Amino acid sequence: MKTDKKQIMKATRAALLIYVLVIGILGTAMFATFIFWVVPKDKLSKVIEPFSIAALFLYGTCIAAILIRETVFSKEKINNE
DSSP, X not given: OHHHHHHXXXXXXXXXXXXXXXXXXXXXXXXXXXXXIISOGGGHHHHHHHHHHHXXXXXXXXXXXXXXXXXXXXXXXXXXX
């Protein structure tokens, strides 16, 4: 039973890292695409606030995933169980 829990913890640790990488890269690409190519320059001042809120949410979840990965699913805790 311990090996199953250990494997689940390792898989969760890997999934959190993959989430951070994918969401971070794709989120940055999405925001850059919207700011530079999709939104007209004259309307950018009106849309920058919603983009900022979306970016805070997006990157905030990435930071939360990193913190959860480091505290709850640290390598020391996985190896000690």
